[in-house]
Amino acid sequence: MPEDVSESAGRRMLITGAAGGVGTFLRTGLAALGWQLRCLDLRMPDDPGGAEWIVGDISDAATLDAAMAGIDVVIHLAAIPIEDHFDAILHANIDGTYRVFDAAARAGVPRFLFASSNHAVGYYERSSLGNGRIPADARTRPDTFYGVSKVFGEAIGSFYHDRHGLQVACVRIGACYAEPKTRRMLDTWFSPGDAVRLFHTLATTPDLGYEIVYGVSANRTAWGNLDSARRLGYEPQDDSSAFADRFANQPIDPDDPEVRYLGGDFTTATPGPR
Numbered sequence: 001m002p003e004d005v006s007e008s009a010g011r012r013m014l015i016t017g018a019a020g021g022v023g024t025f026l027r028t029g030l031a032a033l034g035w036q037l038r039c040l041d042l043r044m045p046d047d048p049g050g051a052e053w054i055v056g057d058i059s060d061a062a063t064l065d066a067a068m069a070g071i072d073v074v075i076h077l078a079a080i081p082i083e084d085h086f087d088a089i090l091h092a093n094i095d096g097t098y099r100v101f102d103a104a105a106r107a108g109v110p111r112f113l114f115a116s117s118n119h120a121v122g123y124y125e126r127s128s129l130g131n132g133r134i135p136a137d138a139r140t141r142p143d144t145f146y147g148v149s150k151v152f153g154e155a156i157g158s159f160y161h162d163r164h165g166l167q168v169a170c171v172r173i174g175a176c177y178a179e180p181k182t183r184r185m186l187d188t189w190f191s192p193g194d195a196v197r198l199f200h201t202l203a204t205t206p207d208l209g210y211e212i213v214y215g216v217s218a219n220r221t222a223w224g225n226l227d228s229a230r231r232l233g234y235e236p237q238d239d240s241s242a243f244a245d246r247f248a249n250q251p252i253d254p255d256d257p258e259v260r261y262l263g264g265d266f267t268t269a270t271p272g273p274r
């Protein structure tokens with residue numbers, strides 16, 4: 001079903017981290033759905049599109065105040081997207097996320113969509129799930145300092161919802177790439193088209209309170225339960241099965257962290273560049 005653009009036409013959205021991989025998919029797709037975009041990043045991308053750009057750091061209060069003015073919806077993506085030393089995660093993902101939430105609340109922005117991650121629940125083992133999928137309200141089991149930072153983002157989102165009435169959705173993104181790159185990504189793949197569909201749905205669905213949803217496509221073997229996302233109106237249109245043949249000849253070792261845990265090799269990742 002085509003997205004309803006009537007809810008987005010002319011409305012203003014801020015995307016932090018907009019020059020990155022997920023940001024590039026989202027700003028391209030959401031602009032096509034009528035959103036007026038303001039993009040904030042440490043750098044300009046090669047293809048800035050028609051959006052308004054602010055080059056700056058989410059740790060800078062004046063930059064954030066300017067970025068929030070007149071905004072209807074924030075999508076907060078800016079972060080270190082992999083494991084790193086705790087001090088680096090603390091600065092970019094924990095302190096930075098607090099500052100973006102706080103600036104949004106001070107500016108009276110009504111709605112905030114936070115890029116969480118499957119690594120907030122990465123220590124769940126497939127064998128513990130049977131044929132089930134992890135509900136969005138299950139206990140968090142972060143697999144890295146990075147995963148811990150995403151649990152923090154979900155928690156501070158809950159606090160800003162309860163204390164300040166901010167409408168918040170936390171999206172536990174799986175693997176948002178043009179195509180699955182590994183066998184594990186057959187489970188976690190979040191197609192760019194479905195990413196645009198889900199974030200547009202969360203930006204426009206009426207009566208959003210506080211929600212945690214999984215950001216994955218309709219993969220046959222997905223780990224995350226899509227009930228909360230579907231309840232809000234998300235209808236994924238892609239699934240990873242078209243790519244399954246690429247990985248069919250790879251042996252499956254149940255003790256391999258890539259197979260055993262939702263978080264894959266993040267469960268053994270050490271801080272620093274991977």
Ligand SMILES: NC(=O)c1ccc[n+]([C@@H]2O[C@H](COP(=O)([O-])OP(=O)(O)OC[C@H]3O[C@@H](n4cnc5c(N)ncnc54)[C@H](O)[C@@H]3O)[C@@H](O)[C@H]2O)c1
Nearest residue numbers: 017019020021022042057058077078079081115173175176
């Ligand atoms: N790519 C995925 O599949 C995936 C999966 C789970 C979660 N996520 C989350 O989605 C978000 C985007 O991920 P990505 O893969 O696009 O990462 P990315 O590294 O491609 O993009 C992140 C962007 O944030 C910017 N940034 C970092 N620190 C900043 C700061 N202090 N101020 C301003 N901008 C800053 C970077 O310049 C970069 O352009 C991250 O929060 C990540 O944790 C991504």
